[in-house]
Amino acid sequence: MTENLVLAAAEVTPAASAAWLVIAIPLVSAGILLLAGRLADKWGHLLGVAASAASCVVACWVFFAMLAQPAAERAQDVVLGTWIAGGSFTLDLGLQIDQLSMAFVLLVTFVGTLIHIYSIAYMEHDPDRRRFFAYLNLFVAAMLTLVMADSYLVLFVGWEGVGLASYLLIGFWNYRTEYAVAAKKAFIANRVGDVGMLIAMMIMFSQFHTLSFSGVFAAAAHASPATLTLIGLALLLAACGKSAQFPLQSWLGDAMAGPTPVSALIHAATMVTAGVYLVVRSGPIFEHTANARLAVLIVGAITLLYGAIVGCAKDDMKKALAASTMSQIGYMMLAAGLGPVGGIFAIMHLLTHGFFKAGLFLGAGSVMHAMSDQVDMRRFGALDKFMRVTWLTMMAGWLAILGIPPFAGFFSKDKIIEQAFVPPDGQPWQAWVFGLVAMLGAGITAFYMSRLFFMVFQGKARWTDGQHPHESPPLMTVPMIILSLGSIGLGLVLTLVKFDEYLAPALVEGHHGEPVLNQYVIMGSTLALVVIGAWIAWVKFGTKTAVVPVLPPAADGLVRAARADLYQDTLNNALLVVPGQALVRGTTEVDEKVVDGAVRGIGALFQSIGSVVSRLQNGYVRSYAATMLAGVILLVAIVLAVQG
């Protein structure tokens, strides 16, 4: 099937050749909004929405034109021109139009448009609303570049673009220091991921002399397993940075500092799932390296449990949702590591998650709108009667993420859990470990999501003084209602239209294995765990008699650890920040002072000059000269040692 991917460049349909418009429209709009400045304040948001909607319409056209083709000819590589034509390195600038990229494109443009509409009302009182829409458009354009790229290099352009847009949007309210700190944290984690991406590209470039998907995948079939494992691990590092996976997950919770529509679009539905896309897209590489696949599985499994545990203890509504996003992407990553069949369910879960998580975030934004921007769930409760639409749409999202049939999450998550029980590469122990982790994760998910839902909407009102909760305006509720329809029905619809058969041609061929447990046993036990988790949450937080303290009560070690993100920040601090600062301090000191101290006694030659000229700058010429001399001695010693 790999050969199929390589030879897939069939004739380009008119619709596909217009696919570049999908990216160009929001990009141009972002340019106009940024350059026009204050002139565009009156109509800027409308242009932003129109651009996103137009992009969605073009995407639909391209999609349906693609569906009209026979399944084997759907994948098209639309070459727009030659980008780089060096002697040893040629790269066409092109778009990959296939089942995988189009599924993602539709998600990005459709959910993106809804969130644009929602933002009109949400950002109404912000003086910089135009700039906000410019960044959103920029993000959409970059995200579409990422998923429609036909080479790793073009993908990387989009990859950096979404990183930049995310950075700008997290720091949008940059006059608040903690938000600027959050933006910085996201920046660092993303840079670590970028190094992974660059290393992967460098290895591909030096080994295969190409960066296009078709070229790399063709070469991967003949490459050595060691090379492929290295590439796979580097790609995984990149995916971890972008998708907030262990051990680079700490930035996602802080990124919630940005405006809520941003959390919905970037940090739930689209950008953070780019890592999953990358791993699934690079299937032909991971196919040949069981070690890298195992690493993906481990990262996914750790993150899904990690996010779930952290989610149980968070009182900040958005941070609890962020932990849940992390955990759900862990599921996707796990599925992506299971091979091509898992990859299909990873993408399916990515789509359903895009809808229900975006819906949950927009619901959270609506609650914040009603409660004067508070996020502490301990000060909510009993909001169901005041915000009927928000309550119902969030209920749809809640049931979807729990995986209650027939809501969307059931069809995608249950499949992932079932697939996790299939022994990969004939290794039953893996099936038991990852299957049980995935199942356990579902139970914990049920607990923390129910906790969130009940603390916000049920129980007794624990509001701070002077709150007058009210339903949000239609510009906000309509997008929420549309997304909730997706939360309810998308899973069923995707199953009915046989999404797995649709997507399969875009991936390498996989074979369906048998799970180590009967699939109905798996489904039944998962549902039982989910119901138990939700019931515990109901007893503790949902009933009218449940007592929820307005201040977090004293708790045992595990809860304290979960509240502190399982000490990830402390660990990062000890492992990275402190040594990093020591390195900076040490190097700076050596660079500026130490040599000076060492030669103060023998620097008589430069003494007079030094004392005259050293008033303004802290460096003495004599110490600079001594550094040079030491350097010369070092280099000569090295060279003689090698000689010897």
Place this chain on the structure above:
Amino acid sequence: MSVLAAPEIHIEWSALAPVLIVLGAAVVATLVEAFVPRQARRLVQVPLALLSVAAAGLVALQLALTASSSTTAAAQGNLAVDPMALYLQLAIAACSLLGLLVIADRTVQGEDAFAPQASAVPASEYEEQVRRAGWTQTDVFPLVLFAVGGMMLFPAATDLITLFVSLEVLSLPLYLLTGMARHRRLLSQEASLKYFLLGALASAFFLFGAAWVYGATGTLNLYVIQISVSSVTGLSPILVVGAVLILVGLLFKVGAVPFHAWTPDVYQGAPTVVTGFMAACTKIAAFGALLRVIYAMVPGLEWSLEPVLWTVAILTMVVGTVVGLVQKDVKRLLAYSAIAHAGFILVGVTAYSLEGLSGSLFYLFTYGISTVGAFGVLSLVREVDSDGHMRGEATGLDQWRGLGRRSPLLAGCFAIFLLSFAGIPLTSGFVAKFAVFGAAFGSGAAALGIVGLACSAAAAFFYARVIQVMFFDSPPDEEVRLTTVGPGIGVRTLGFTQIAIAVSLALTLVLGIVPGWFLSFTEELSSLLMLTR
């Protein structure tokens, strides 16, 4: 090829035209200083300098385009007129043309970047008189021309003595130019003295090394040394140590660690317009000479010298990046950035392959262009004191807070240069980094490539910090403004600097978005050079 007694001296005038034009113009410019009345000097000097450098660049371009694979050994075999030399001469001419535009610029009040009379004691009565009389120091133009001439010779020299002479021809004017700042003169003179003393030390190492190499091989010509190296079985330690000492002299000029200590002080102290010129052109010239020495002399020695180059490259990248993280002055920050970039280019040099050479050549040109632009912006951002008078450059990072609102265009240009330094896609910096690190991965120096990638990821952090300061941090409030030095703001000038910034911005973006044609150009030149090796 013979360097031994040649009965008839033969000079290849046309092949040497780029250098001769610049040095000839420099001599004429010196005469202008002597014979043209003070008021008219600037009017003569500026066009003379600009035209001669532009002409030299055009001739170099013409020669490069028609270059054949055979190396023309000119001036008794002391100079090589080969594709690499011509390309680097072209790059030096382009960067110094932009640099000269910035140097020649002055504010609408008629104030340029240089002390009215460099010989006046700072803050003396005489200085004040000269300033009132409105004198300007037009000697900077011949000085710059001499420096450019030396730089153009540097990568073409194939003989250790010629190499040394061109090193001094390019260095001496730079020492003087460093000490001629109009504002903060003591800082400037201190920097000049430091640069001179350390430069003299580095030159001494170079000469010492040349003597050792001569002692070991009996010749000073790089290509003859190469032949004698390959014929000798068992390398003599004298030769190897001599080669290391020669490298030290060159590594000093590129600002590689541990020979970098002068860089921050000199970058900070020199007039900003000179810093930009120096940072771009010296780097191109010195790396050109380094490439020449490594590709001409080192074959046969590479196994011995590789650990040395690895050590220096890693140290340079790490120190430049790490110390850059804590800088609070924009000029010093760019100085450490220059050190880090020297390390990145060294990765390409150390890769020692066609891709490495081609990548280094691409990197040098694009980095030089962006550097001139960045320092051009820096020269325009001035302090305003509480009375509203323009003062010297505002280089403190604090003074740049909110620059994006006061001078959005300048700040926007600077942001793009910084993104290019950080190696973000769609800027020339990304392509350049990709080229050199890719070459490292391709030639078995993957470890160097990984260190480079990690450092450039970390370095992106301090560039992003400047962008954040310019656009996101609010300007210092009124109270702070009155008690400390004022915030920076764009100054109005004759417009030369703006032209230079626009050109370098355009090149930074064009070579980032459509780099193919230029990459294949450098690759073709490199393959010609590798053939002749």
